[in-house]
Amino acid sequence: MSLVLVGLSIALPLQMTSPCWRWLKLLTNKREKTILEAFKEYKAMAEAQHPACRLVIIRDGKGAEFIWNRIAAWCKEHGIQPQHTVRATPQQNGRAERGFRDLAEGATCILARAGMSIEAAHASNYIYNRFPHRALGCTPFELWYGHKPNLANLRVWGCLAYVHLQKDQREEPKHGAHTRLCIFIAYRDDYKGWEFLDHETGSRVVSRDVLWQENAFRH
Numbered sequence: 001m002s003l004v005l006v007g008l009s010i011a012l013p014l015q016m017t018s019p020c021w022r023w024l025k026l027l028t029n030k031r032e033k034t035i036l037e038a039f040k041e042y043k044a045m046a047e048a049q050h051p052a053c054r055l056v057i058i059r060d061g062k063g064a065e066f067i068w069n070r071i072a073a074w075c076k077e078h079g080i081q082p083q084h085t086v087r088a089t090p091q092q093n094g095r096a097e098r099g100f101r102d103l104a105e106g107a108t109c110i111l112a113r114a115g116m117s118i119e120a121a122h123a124s125n126y127i128y129n130r131f132p133h134r135a136l137g138c139t140p141f142e143l144w145y146g147h148k149p150n151l152a153n154l155r156v157w158g159c160l161a162y163v164h165l166q167k168d169q170r171e172e173p174k175h176g177a178h179t180r181l182c183i184f185i186a187y188r189d190d191y192k193g194w195e196f197l198d199h200e201t202g203s204r205v206v207s208r209d210v211l212w213q214e215n216a217f218r219h
Helices: 032-049 069-077 090-114 119-128 140-145
Strands: 002-010 014-017 022-025 053-060 081-084 159-164 179-187 194-197 204-207 210-217
Touching (some): 022 032, 022 119, 032 053, 032 069, 119 179, 159 204
Parallel strands (some): 002 053
Antiparallel strands (some): 159 179, 159 210
């Protein structure tokens, strides 16, 4: 039986690394229930993707959130061994700590170009998993899914784009504008398209019919 080792650190967002693939979850708080639900979501996703593996170790920084009763009981119920790092030795959880550093640097770089916030972390993580790493000789995506990623959908995050509107989305179905100027904010794994923000209405739309303006940004 193969084992899955998770390097874990919580600082809103929650990042899990297994072994080089990074899974990112933006949490709204550090409550025990919120963190436990994130653990359950990751465990279900990882074990469904790799049926021959199971989550057996969670390595963490020994924050109070990791020793709460419900989380400890859940780990015991599923045969998961918590491994806490020694105080003031973050290098013992080095992979997760480096992951946060890379994530912060990548998100900061994106924000400098686009002038937006929350989704920058997801975009940085999405790109990280799809680019080759010298130590691996391939991408984290290939290690996780067993095939090369499709990079055709990569775009300049935060750029402007004219998104095609379906008839029911137009103000006037027959004579209304067929496109709307939006901001590209997210890659979507659950759709074959991108997510955009309409900066005038504040609404979000997922579309694949787009005229990109990758050198233009809203300031």
